Every structure is written in C-alpha cells, then in structure tokens.
Amino acid sequence: MPEQAQTQARGRELLRIEGLNAWYGESHILHGIDFTVNEGEVVTLLGRNGAGRTTTLKSILGLVDRRTGSIRVNGSEIIKQPTHRIARMGMLGYCPEDRGIFSRLNVDENLSLPPRLGDGGMSVDEIYQMFPNLAERRSSRGTQLSGGEQQMLAMARILRTGASVLLLDEVTEGLAPVIVQALGETIRSLKDRGLTIVLVEQNFRFAAPLADRHYIIEHGRVAETIEASEIETKKDRINQYLSV
Amino acid sequence: MNVSLDLILAQMMLGLSAGVFYAMLSLGLAIIFGLLNVINFAHGALYMLGAFVALIGHSYIGPWLGYEDFQLGFWPALIVAPLLVGCFGMLLERTMLRRLYQFDHIYGLLLTFGIALMLQGFFTNYFNVSGTPYGGQPESLNGIVNLGFMYFPKFRLFAIVMSIVVCFLTWFVIERTRLGAVLRAGVENPKLVQAFGINVPLMVTLTFGFGVALAALAGVLAAPIYSVSPLMGANLIIVVFAVVVIGGMGSIMGAIVTGLTLGLIQGLTKAIYPPAANTVIFFIMVIVLLVRPAGLFGKE
Ligand SMILES: Nc1ncnc2c1ncn2[C@@H]1O[C@H](COP(=O)(O)OP(=O)(O)OP(=O)(O)O)[C@@H](O)[C@H]1O
Ligand SMILES: [Mg+2]
Numbered sequence: 001m002p003e004q005a006q007t008q009a010r011g012r013e014l015l016r017i018e019g020l021n022a023w024y025g026e027s028h029i030l031h032g033i034d035f036t037v038n039e040g041e042v043v044t045l046l047g048r049n050g051a052g053r054t055t056t057l058k059s060i061l062g063l064v065d066r067r068t069g070s071i072r073v074n075g076s077e078i079i080k081q082p083t084h085r086i087a088r089m090g091m092l093g094y095c096p097e098d099r100g101i102f103s104r105l106n107v108d109e110n111l112s113l114p115p116r117l118g119d120g121g122m123s124v125d126e127i128y129q130m131f132p133n134l135a136e137r138r139s140s141r142g143t144q145l146s147g148g149e150q151q152m153l154a155m156a157r158i159l160r161t162g163a164s165v166l167l168l169d170e171v172t173e174g175l176a177p178v179i180v181q182a183l184g185e186t187i188r189s190l191k192d193r194g195l196t197i198v199l200v201e202q203n204f205r206f207a208a209p210l211a212d213r214h215y216i217i218e219h220g221r222v223a224e225t226i227e228a229s230e231i232e233t234k235k236d237r238i239n240q241y242l243s244v
Numbered sequence: 245m246n247v248s249l250d251l252i253l254a255q256m257m258l259g260l261s262a263g264v265f266y267a268m269l270s271l272g273l274a275i276i277f278g279l280l281n282v283i284n285f286a287h288g289a290l291y292m293l294g295a296f297v298a299l300i301g302h303s304y305i306g307p308w309l310g311y312e313d314f315q316l317g318f319w320p321a322l323i324v325a326p327l328l329v330g331c332f333g334m335l336l337e338r339t340m341l342r343r344l345y346q347f348d349h350i351y352g353l354l355l356t357f358g359i360a361l362m363l364q365g366f367f368t369n370y371f372n373v374s375g376t377p378y379g380g381q382p383e384s385l386n387g388i389v390n391l392g393f394m395y396f397p398k399f400r401l402f403a404i405v406m407s408i409v410v411c412f413l414t415w416f417v418i419e420r421t422r423l424g425a426v427l428r429a430g431v432e433n434p435k436l437v438q439a440f441g442i443n444v445p446l447m448v449t450l451t452f453g454f455g456v457a458l459a460a461l462a463g464v465l466a467a468p469i470y471s472v473s474p475l476m477g478a479n480l481i482i483v484v485f486a487v488v489v490i491g492g493m494g495s496i497m498g499a500i501v502t503g504l505t506l507g508l509i510q511g512l513t514k515a516i517y518p519p520a521a522n523t524v525i526f527f528i529m530v531i532v533l534l535v536r537p538a539g540l541f542g543k544e
Contacts, residue, residue, distance in 0.1 A: 061439045087441035100436045102429045109425040114440035161440075 011039035014165055014196050015060075015090070019069035022052075022059040022220075029055045030220040032069070037165070042187065042197045044207045046242060047217035053200040054097050056217065057167045061094055062086055073165070091117045093163030097170050097200075099154040103143035107134055110142045110153055114161045121162030130186070131156050148179045155186065166190070169200045180206055204242060216241045247515055254394040255515035256508050261400045261469070263507015264407035267500045268462040269484040270491060271411055272455035274499040275418070278431040279451045282341060282352035288481025289360035290329055290456050292474060294463025295378070296367060297325035299472040302380035318380045318468070325464045326457035333456030334449050341452070342445075360478070367474035375471030385468075403465045410461065411500045418496050427451065431494075486529045492539020502540065 015037040022030035030052050037043045045053040059067045062083040071079045073090030081089065093114070102110055111124060111134075128135035131152045137145060145153060151171060158166060168187075172180045180203070187197060187210055201207040207214070208231060216224040216238070223241060226234050269287060276284050301316025301324065316324060336359065344351045385399040418424040430437045430444055438444040463477075470476060484503075491502030506525050514521040532540060 063435055063439060082445070083435070083438040084441050084443045084445075087439055094436075094439050096436060096439075100433060102432050104428040104432055105425055109422075112422065113425060113429055113437070115442060117441060 013037070013072075014039050014074060015198070016072040017056075017060070017070070018072075020056070020059055020071065021068045022055055022064045023066040024055075025065055028220075029064075030059060030067075032221055033059075033217070034222055035215050035225070037196055037198060039164075039196055040191070040194050041212045042191050042199060042210050044199045044201050044211045044214045045217050046201060046204060046207070046214055046238075047223075048241075048243065049202075051217045052220040053217050054169055055220075057094070057169055057198070057200060060086070060090075060167065061092065087163075088117055091162070091164040093117070093158030093161055093166045095154045095158060095166070095168045095171060097173075099150045101142040101145070101150045101153055103141060105142050107138045107140055107142060107145070107153060111157045111160060114157055116161050118162035118164060120164075122159045124160065127156045127160060130159075148175050151175060151179075151183070155183070159190070163195075165196045165198070167198050167200075170202060171199070172201065172203045172206050184210060204238065214238075250393045252512065252515045253391075255511040257391065257394065257396055257511070259507045259509070259511015259514065260504065261404050261507070262510060263504045264404050264411075265462050265466060265480065265503075266484055266487045266507055267411050267503025268407050268458050269480065270487045270499040270503045271414060271496065272458035273484070273488055274491075274494060274496060275414075275458075276452055276455040277493050279427065279434075279448055280337075280341065280352070281345065281349060282356065283349060284455070285353055285357040285481075286336075286359040286363070287356075287456075287459050288477030288479075288484070289363040290333060290477070291459040291463040291466070291480065292367065292472075292477035293329050293332070293363060294325045294460025295467040295472045295476060296371075296463075297321065297328055297460065298380060298464045298467045299376060299378050301325075302378065303376075315380070318382045318464075321380065321464050322461065326460045329460035329463075330453040330457035334453040337449050337452040342448075364474050364478060371472075371474055373474055375473035375476070377471045378467035381468035399468055403469065407462070407465060408504075410458070414458070415496050415500060483525055486525050488539075489529050490525075490532045490539060492542020494543070495539075495541035498539070498541025 013036055017036070018034050020030055020033040021028070033052070033056055035043070045056060047053050055064060058064050060071055062081065067079060069079065070077060073086070073092065076089055078086045078089055086092065087094070102113070105113065111127065122130070133149050134153055134156060137149065142150070142153065155168070155171065171183055175183070184206060187199070191197065191210070199207055199211065212228050214226040215222050216226065218241065224237065226238065231238070269291060273284055273287055276282060298316070298318065298321040301321050305316060306312055306314035340355060341352060344355060381399055385402050387398050388395040389398050389401060418427055426437065426442060427447070430442075430447055434444050466476065487503050487506050488499070490506065491498040506528070509528070510521055510524055513524045520527075
C-alpha cells in the first residue's frame with residue numbers, strides 16, 4: 001500500500017505505547033492503550049467525553065497517580081522516570097486541556113518558562129511574529145488574555161523549547177472558527193517543519209485533514225485505528241464511535 | 245496625653261528593629277507556605293538554632309574541639325549559620341516533610357510543631373533558659389549613633405538595614421527574575437511546571453532551605469540584641485504568626501510590609517499607651533480576621 005510506504009518513509013518511531021494502564025487513586029481509567037507515533041507524523045486521539053484521552057497524555061508525562069505498561073520515547077523506556085525527566089528525554093512539549101497559563105506570570109514570563117529541550121526551537125521574536133496578538137500583550141498577566149489568546153500562548157510556549165513531539169489536548173476547544181482555522185494552519189506548518197504531533201480532539205472536522213492516523217479511544221482502550229486513507233470507507237464507524 | 249515627637253520617633257525606631265525580625269520570619273513562612281503548602285511551626289525553633297550556631301561558634305566550639313583560640317566571628321556566622329541551618333532544613337524536608345504533601349495542611353503543621361518542641365527541648369537541656377549573652381558582636385558595630393531625635397545602638401541600626409536589604413532582595417528575585425518566575429509558576433501549578441522538564445521536587449527542597457536560612461539569618465542578627473535562649477523562637481513566633489494572619493499567607497510583599505508596619509505600630513503604641521504594646525498586634529489580628537479573613541494581602 002502506498003500510504004504505508006509513505007508512513008515508513010516518514011521515519012523512525014518516536015513514541016511507542018504498549019499495554020498502558022493508569023489510575024487516579026483507586027479508579028482504574030486506562031485498560032491497556034497501544035499506539036505508536038513516527039517522526040513527523042500527526043496522530044489524533046479521538047473519542048467521547050471521558051474516554052480517557054486526556055488521561056493518556058497525562059500518563060505519558062507521569063501526571064497520573066499510577067501507571068503500568070510500557071512507554072518508549074526515542075527508544076528509551078520512561079514509565080519509571082520522574083515527570084521532569086520525561087519531558088527532557090522525550091523532548092516532549094505539552095499543551096494541557098485547561099491551557100495551564102500562569103496568572104502570576106506575564107505573557108513574556110509564561111512564554112519563557114519552559115526550559116529549552118533541544119535545538120531548533122523558535123525564538124521569541126519568531127513566535128511574536130507568528131502570534132501578533134501575543135506581542136501586543138507581552139506584559140499583561142497571563143490570565144488577563146482572552147481564551148483564544150491563552151490557547152495561542154499555551155502553544156507558543158512549547159514551540160520555543162525545541163520540543164520534537166507535541167502533545168496537544170483539545171487546542172480548538174471553545175475557540176472561534178477563525179482562530180480554529182489559524183490553529184490548523186499553525187499545526188500544518190509545524191508538521192512541515194518536521195515536528196511530531198499527538199492531537200487530542202473532539203473536533204473531527206478540524207483533525208481529519210491534518211492527521212496521518214486516528215486512534216479512537218473508548219473506555220480506556222484503543223477501539224479502532226484509522227489511517228487517513230480510510231476515512232471515507234470507515235465514515236460510518238467513525239460517526240458511530242464519536243456519535244456525531 | 246503629653247507625648248513628645250522625639251519619644252514617638254524613638255519608640256518607632258525600636259519598633260522597627262523588632263519589625264524587621266517579624267518581616268524576615270514571616271517572609272520565610274510565606275515562601276515556604278507558597279510552594280510547600282506547609283505552615284512551618286518549626287520556624288521559630290530554626291531562628292533559635294541560627295542564634296545558637298552563632299553563640300556556639302563564638303564561645304563553645306573552640307574549647308570543644310580542643311582549639312581554645314578558635315572562634316567563629318559574627319561576620320562568618322552571618323554566612324555559616326544560614327548555610328548550616330538551611331541544610332538541616334533541607335534534610336528535614338527530604339526525609340520527613342516530603343511524605344506529608346499529599347495529606348491535609350494539619351499534618352505538616354503537627355510534624356513541624358513536633359520538630360520545634362524537640363529542638364527546644366534539646367537546647368533547654370544544655371543551655372540556660374533565661375538566656376546566654378552573645379559576646380561576638382563586632383567592635384565596628386559597638387556604640388551608638390546620633391539620629392537627631394535619639395541615640396540609637398549602632399548594631400540595631402545595622403540589623404535593620406541588613407534585614408530590609410535581604411527582604412527586598414528576596415522580593416526582587418522572586419518577583420522580577422526568571423528564577424522567581426519558575427518559583428511563582430511552581431506555586432500555581434507544580435505538576436505542569438514539572439511536566440515542562442523542571443525538577444520541582446528539588447526546587448521545593450531548595451525553597452524550604454532558603455526560607456529556613458532566612459530564619460537562621462534573623463537568629464544571628466538577634467543574638468547580640470537579645471540574649472540567646474532556647475525559647476527565644478517560641479516567644480517570637482507567636483507574634484510572627486499573628487503577623488502572617490494579618491498580612492495573609494502567600495504574598496511576598498505582603499509579608500514584608502506587614503512585618504515592618506506592625507513593628508512600627510507596636511513601637512507607636514509603646515509611646516502613646518505602653519500597657520497595650522504587647523497586645524496591639526493581636527488586637528489588630530482579631531479585627532482583620534473579622535473584616536478580611538484572608539488577610540490584608542491575601543486572596544480570598
Ligand atoms: N483527576 C481525576 N480523578 C479521578 N478520575 C478522573 C480524573 N480525571 C479524569 N478522571 C476520569 O477518568 C476518565 C477519563 O477522563 P479523561 O479526562 O481522560 O477523558 P477525556 O477522554 O479526555 O474526555 P474529555 O472530552 O471530557 O476531555 C473519566 O471517566 C473521568 O471521570
Ligand atoms: Mg480530555
């Protein structure tokens with residue numbers, strides 16, 4: 001299949017998750033998640049509310065109470081590592097669901113908070129060119145920005161770090177269509193730069209044209225893997241899973 | 245009432261010289277509470293420990309070690325005591341406090357209260373409860389200066405200036421530098437900061453060490469002014485907690501300003517109505533608790 005050949009040409013495996021189980025306290029949320037992401041790919045995690053997509057990202061970063069299974073980034077196993085080492089080993093940039101903008105930091109400080117993880121990050125000037133809204137508000141407190149601006153800031157600050165894998169949780173949530181479109185363009189240009197992206201999304205229409213592959217998560221498991229080329233043929237199944 | 249301006253000014257200077265201790269201790273408490281969510285009841289005992297490091301370094305350590313001539317002077321003590329006590333604090337954090345973060349505030353409070361009692365008990369065993377004078381005050385700071393409205397001990401003036409400088413430097417680092425930005429972010433959302441690749445557990449340890457070192461520094465500065473006693477911290481910390489309640493937990497500038505202001509108010513009261521001087525701070529605390537329970541600088 002030509003699609004598969006293309007996938008392989010895209011490069012080595014950057015993220016491989018096998019049999020991932022995760023708990024918050026006593027509640028067992030993930031029941032054996034498996035998926036892989038290759039260098040340069042955009043992959044989505046789709047699913048209904050409460051399916052476990054946010055938890056999957058948090059488990060990768062060690063932000064859940066307990067997890068088992070295997071998480072390999074760049075070939076090394078990180079499931080036993082403390083959170084701060086995971087970001088560095090995997091060169092992971094994380095944009096949380098609640099955006100995580102710090103209210104006691106201004107825009108500049110929010111932007112330069114995450115430490116550099118690798119070469120090739122964008123400079124602050126480049127970032128302000130990409131997001132002119134932010135440039136105008138550099139000295140405002142982070143939480144005085146509008147929701148859309150906060151979302152841009154949350155994306156922008158991980159672009160500065162030179163992260164090679166971006167974990168983006170519902171970046172389009174609650175944003176106006178124009179901004180969603182702008183975000184789509186941003187993600188496409190990041191993909192062209194060779195970044196690897198895991199997108200957690202509700203908005204299938206936003207995700208579909210960007211992604212190489214979709215994983216549908218249900219009840220803490222991967223229920224279905226759908227290659228970009230299969231979207232048309234599996235349309236009914238997708239609708240059924242997402243109940244759209 | 246017939247109170248001269250000179251008397252008022254003089255009492256305010258004395259009030260200020262107490263206020264700088266309130267400020268330094270409540271600043272340390274605020275920093276620790278911000279990142280660790282622990283109300284450090286051992287703060288007074290660690291202040292006492294700082295004073296004892298200065299005292300022991302000056303008068304005891306030489307004979308103990310068999311070098312009769314060896315003395316740790318006041319200037320080196322200003323560095324050595326915060327370092328030693330800071331390291332002791334970091335050890336406490338690593339081995340004990342760390343285990344309690346997942347539980348309610350009250351556990352950290354109880355643990356640190358227990359540590360305070362143990363430290364006090366230990367020193368009460370070996371040292372005079374009524375205090376041992378510290379003989380290490382440097383000659384350059386002996387004597388008095390004429391402030392115009394009063395003659396003021398040179399050393400107290402030095403302690404005031406030094407404490408204020410240290411407080412505002414600390415404020416500057418926290419509010420205006422990159423290091424401070426990481427700290428402020430850590431106060432707000434430690435998990436996310438850690439997910440960005442910052443070693444938050446280490447930052448917590450160092451922050452506790454720094455807050456404790458501030459207390460020890462205050463202890464060294466207090467040694468020549470008040471005599472060094474195992475209970476010096478216990479007496480002071482009660483007032484400091486009232487200061488913290490008035491200022492509100494968590495604000496750096498709030499801790500500094502409230503500490504200094506309450507020292508001044510205490511001095512002023514001493515000039516105007518001396519019998520109330522020891523209770524005025526608690527009186528203010530009650531009013532603040534009724535009107536603004538989160539404290540003057542605290543967020544609801
Ligand atoms: N901190 C937590 N403590 C306990 N249970 C949690 C916690 N966070 C999430 N859960 C539970 O875990 C399950 C998966 O949640 P998760 O946030 O991963 O869902 P999601 O797929 O991201 O959905 P959403 O569209 O709502 O963001 C849900 O049933 C939720 O109730
Ligand atoms: Mg979610």
